[in-house]
Every structure is written in C-alpha cells, then in structure tokens.
Amino acid sequence: MAKITTIIDIGSNSMRMVVLQKSSRFAFNLINETKSKVKISEGCYENNGNLQEIPMQRAYESLKSFLNISKSLKSRKIICVATSALRDAPNAKEFISKIQKDLGLSIKVINGETEAYYGGVAALNLVDKNSFVTIDIGGGSTEFCFVKDGNIEKSMSLNIGTVRIKELYFNKNDIDGARNYILDNLKKIFEQNIEIPDTAIGIGGSIRALSKVIMQRNEYPLDILHGYKYKVSKEEEFFDSVINAQSNDDLKNLGVKKDRFDTIKEGTFIFKTILDELHISKVITSGAGVREGVYLSDLLRTSNCKFPSNFNVSIRSLLDRFEIDPKQSAYYGNNASKIFEVLKPMHNLDDKFKTLLVVASKLHSIGSTLNFYKSNDNAFDFILNGLNYDFLHSSRVTIAHTIKFSKKSLPSKKDILQYEELLPNLETMQWLSFMISLNITVNQDFSRPKVEYRLNDDTLSIDSTNKTFFINSNIEKLELPNELKIEL
The missing domain is CATH 1.10.3210.10 (Hypothetical protein af1432)
Known part of the structure; x- marks a missing residue:
C-alpha cells in the first residue's frame, strides 16, 4: 500500500476527505481531514432522484480543491467512493464521467451493504468495543453493521436519510408520515433475526453534532469526540428539544452549530426513532467512518480486515x-x-x-x-x-x-x-x-x-x-x- 493515501467519500449531504500516512506495516496517522458540505443530493428527491446542476457544480469544484490538497501532500494513491446520492440518481453516470474526464478521478459507487460494512470495519478496529451495531446516518440513507464478539455478522442499508426525510416529510410538516416511513424501513432489520446489542456506535455528521452538544451541556472535561459515550435515557429530553425546536435561534440556544441547522432536526428524529425501536441504551461516538473503513479494508486485506491481536x-x-x-x-x-x-x-x-x-x-x-x-x-x-x-x-x-x-x-x-x-x-x-x-x-x-x-x-x-x-x-x-x- 502507498505510504500516503487519500480517501474521498461523496455523501448525499457532505463530501469528506482524509489523507493518511503509513509509519510501519499496519500503523498510520492522519495528516489531513477536509470536509465540504456540497449537498449533492439537494433537490433530487423532489425531482425523481436526479442530481441537480447547482449541487453537482459544488461537488465538482470541491473535488478540484480536494485533489489539490492531496497532490500537495504527495499522496500516491486516491480512492474515491460515492454512496446513496450517486447510487440512487438516474443521471449519476453523467457526473461520474465528467469528473473522470476533467479531473482524472475515478469514482466508485458502492452499494448500501458495502457502505455499512466499511463503517463496521472502522468501528471494529478503531473503537474499544467488541459487540455493537453501527448507525451511520447520511443524507440519503442510514447504514447498520452488526458486530458480535469482534466479528461482523450483518451489514445493511435502509433508505432513511436526513435530506430524504426533510424533502419528503419535514418540509410538508408530516412528522407522523416520517415516523411511519422510518418504522416501516426498520422492519427489515427485525426480519433478519439478528441479535441486537444494547450499544450503538454512532457515525455520521448528525450523530457527531449531537454528541458535541451533549459533551458541552454536560461540561465534559475532555474535548475529544471519538470514543465519547453516553446513556440514551439521560439525553432523550435533549433529543426532543432539538426535534421540537421552532427556529434556528432555538437550535442555537440548545448549542447546535450554525452549519447543522439545515438537517439536525431530521437527523435527531431519525436517530431517536432508531434508538427507541432497537432498544439501544448506550451510544459511543465514532470519529471514524466510511473513509477509514475503506482505508483499513485495503491496508488489512490479507488479515480479514482486522488488526492482529494485541495490536494498537x-x-x-x-x-x-x-x-x-x-x-x-x-x-x-x-x-x-x-x-x-x-x-x-x-x-x-x-x-x-x-x-x-x-x-x-x-x-x-x-x-x-x-x-x-x-x-x-x-x-x-x-x-x-x-x-x-x-x-x-x-x-x-x-x-x-x-x-x-x-x-x-x-x-x-x-x-x-x-x-x-x-x-x-x-x-x-x-x-x-x-x-x-x-x-x-x-x-x-x-x-x-x-x-x-x-x-x-x-x-x-x-x-x-x-x-x-x-x-x-x-x-x-x-x-x-x-x-x-x-x-x-
């Protein structure tokens, strides 16, 4: 594997990049992390799933900047994956072809199960827990990876996402419709007869944003998001306050940052509904997700995507x-x-x-x-x-x-x-x-x-x-x- 590797993840709401540098066979460290909230799926759910011109142009310009950063850091390998927005869009091939032609970047569209698996690989290797379910809320979908005793048992993706819920339900003030839609999708989990653990590892911008606010509200002494854990029962009232906020000023007073105003209510609603339905009692926040999972799947491809025992x-x-x-x-x-x-x-x-x-x-x-x-x-x-x-x-x-x-x-x-x-x-x-x-x-x-x-x-x-x-x-x-x- 290359000494310096770039991983780009094109999500429905945000596009993120990490640049990782190997220091020995399995060890690495982060040398750059960049995020651009391009909202590539904006407007698509109201237009038969088609990507719209302005969001595609935002993504195009951001990718140019990402590649400039990667080149400056002398990255020798670039892996770019796209998730829900591009796999759902009928016109995704046009965007992918333009990026390949103009920027020389190949975009690999991954299916929902693979996306969930990458999140599971990241959590399994980088979070101190052996049995859990990952919950990765994105703009278009939510991924779940069930891990028991250090082994991935099931990966799956459901069409529950902040942008999707916002455009289909919240913009129409149809909260009951949103809840029924989520619950109907969650039935697919129970159909698998999977043993659902009591601990969830939260991935994705909405869940991380919630954890940051919870840390501040609880005057938590350590300013580190990755590995932060809390009991669901203690934060249910706060979740309800976010969901029921009537204005951006209400969200601000709760401690929510401005860049999350647009989808935090939907994200919190999705998360709380999932936690309640799956009877999750504890949440561990993960700063690592799909990008790290892609990297680790490549780095650890000869060892079943797991670090050797007793390796940190x-x-x-x-x-x-x-x-x-x-x-x-x-x-x-x-x-x-x-x-x-x-x-x-x-x-x-x-x-x-x-x-x-x-x-x-x-x-x-x-x-x-x-x-x-x-x-x-x-x-x-x-x-x-x-x-x-x-x-x-x-x-x-x-x-x-x-x-x-x-x-x-x-x-x-x-x-x-x-x-x-x-x-x-x-x-x-x-x-x-x-x-x-x-x-x-x-x-x-x-x-x-x-x-x-x-x-x-x-x-x-x-x-x-x-x-x-x-x-x-x-x-x-x-x-x-x-x-x-x-x-x-």
Whole structure:
C-alpha cells in the first residue's frame, strides 16, 4: 500500500476527505481531514432522484480543491467512493464521467451493504468495543453493521436519510408520515433475526453534532469526540428539544452549530426513532467512518480486515514517529509488567491497569522528543489528543496522568480534580504514579539492567545488576504509597 493515501467519500449531504500516512506495516496517522458540505443530493428527491446542476457544480469544484490538497501532500494513491446520492440518481453516470474526464478521478459507487460494512470495519478496529451495531446516518440513507464478539455478522442499508426525510416529510410538516416511513424501513432489520446489542456506535455528521452538544451541556472535561459515550435515557429530553425546536435561534440556544441547522432536526428524529425501536441504551461516538473503513479494508486485506491481536494502531503510530530508542521502550514495557505483578498483593488493581501502566511506560519518553524541558507535561497534552483510536476516554486520560506524575512525588487530590470523572480513585493513581516512577528510575542511565523484585510483607526488595549511587539515591527519593517500604 502507498505510504500516503487519500480517501474521498461523496455523501448525499457532505463530501469528506482524509489523507493518511503509513509509519510501519499496519500503523498510520492522519495528516489531513477536509470536509465540504456540497449537498449533492439537494433537490433530487423532489425531482425523481436526479442530481441537480447547482449541487453537482459544488461537488465538482470541491473535488478540484480536494485533489489539490492531496497532490500537495504527495499522496500516491486516491480512492474515491460515492454512496446513496450517486447510487440512487438516474443521471449519476453523467457526473461520474465528467469528473473522470476533467479531473482524472475515478469514482466508485458502492452499494448500501458495502457502505455499512466499511463503517463496521472502522468501528471494529478503531473503537474499544467488541459487540455493537453501527448507525451511520447520511443524507440519503442510514447504514447498520452488526458486530458480535469482534466479528461482523450483518451489514445493511435502509433508505432513511436526513435530506430524504426533510424533502419528503419535514418540509410538508408530516412528522407522523416520517415516523411511519422510518418504522416501516426498520422492519427489515427485525426480519433478519439478528441479535441486537444494547450499544450503538454512532457515525455520521448528525450523530457527531449531537454528541458535541451533549459533551458541552454536560461540561465534559475532555474535548475529544471519538470514543465519547453516553446513556440514551439521560439525553432523550435533549433529543426532543432539538426535534421540537421552532427556529434556528432555538437550535442555537440548545448549542447546535450554525452549519447543522439545515438537517439536525431530521437527523435527531431519525436517530431517536432508531434508538427507541432497537432498544439501544448506550451510544459511543465514532470519529471514524466510511473513509477509514475503506482505508483499513485495503491496508488489512490479507488479515480479514482486522488488526492482529494485541495490536494498537495509536500506540504503534506514536512510537514509530516519536520514540527515542525502541529497545528502551520495550524495556520499560517489560519492566512495568514485572513491577505491577510483584506489587499486586498490595495494590490489588485490576489487570486493565497493568495494560495502561505498560502503555504509559512505553510512551513516556515521547515528551522528550517534543521538547526535553517539561517532557512529562508535553507528553500529557500530547497523549490526551494523540491516542486517537481504540482507547476509552478513561484509559487515555489515565495513561496521560500516569506519565505526567512519573516523578518523585505522588499526585494529590487537587492534581486529578479536572479529570476526576474519567480517572480511577486517588489511591489507584498514586500506585500507577509510583510504579512508573520506579520503572524509569531503575533505568535512569539507560543501561537496561536486569532487576529482580521481591515483596516480603510490605517491603519491596530490589536487586539490580546496576547498583550505582546515582540510581540508588534516586530510588530512595521516591515517595511511596500506603505502607510500602523499599530495600535495596
């Protein structure tokens, strides 16, 4: 696969592009994301499905700009897919031919099932959840991909979309007609006899826009959309407020952004109707969708479109780009595991914290690559935003804080106050802080010594092949949690 790849997704409402750069076999990072709200399907549902001239011209001009960006970033491969608007339009071939002739860009029109599958591939690989249904609300259709225990079971598409519902029902103030239309389409899901999970992964502009407003209304401490989750029952009143808004000022007062005024009511109505009918209780928001699914289907085509077990693309990508020495990173990871296990009788932490400690230990040095001074603070800020995929928000915040407090003193209550709702309790954070600090200190001269740890009662004995004054004196300065004592 090319080192730099461009993926363009022509949707009914918006056209989006991502440019992704490979850093190793399976790892990649985003170097550009561009969106243009061309509304290519505008007016088509009132004109026998035919694309109209003005929307087609908007799409044409935007594609020219997208290709300029792609070329400037030296992208060697471009994959362009089109979804509901073009697959439904009788005159789509005219538009596709013009783009091919004038811009040299081949557009692949994908069917609804394939579109749903791409959304499922993205969620399966980039969201930390094994069983779910993706819901991807677009302008012309809504896609569903059912995933159980890490395997895609069914992908399907229904002709439910914000622009379609707006033109056929909402513009005529026929809300009951819209609801009956959606419910009638949803019967096709139940006909499949699929086990419907209680968690939905939301994809698409309408669902993301709703999640952004919910985050702001709840004063959520982390400004990251991907991986944000909420309970449906807590937000039903807000959904109703959006649906029943009488004006753009009402939407603005609810926190909806101006660029979503045109279809947010329809999108919310579709989403709430689906959640109610499928009995979904939890929603996880995904910043990744069809574009990432297209890319991953190409990148992982020889491995059943799934990353290898125990592989995390975010960690690998950060290490590829910012680690100082791979051998040091590997050492810290292995040593973190040893320290966690030997101290388990005292800290009694769940094994998920061992995983987070290992990740934090491997990544802690990237702060020095960014800027040696205040490297822990640099890493903290970078990790909060850099662990883009396959991490719960609580996990990435815990990793970032563990790195931030990898120093002599333990964190206090006030140190974790800002992100308290996403962090474990203070005692857990103090144990993680101590363990990563000890891990770094025993290898402070980068000699990667062989170290044996033994816990007798409340005393941790440390036997190292590197018993220097420099190392020992720094270990003695570490603040210890609870009743722990250290013997060198």
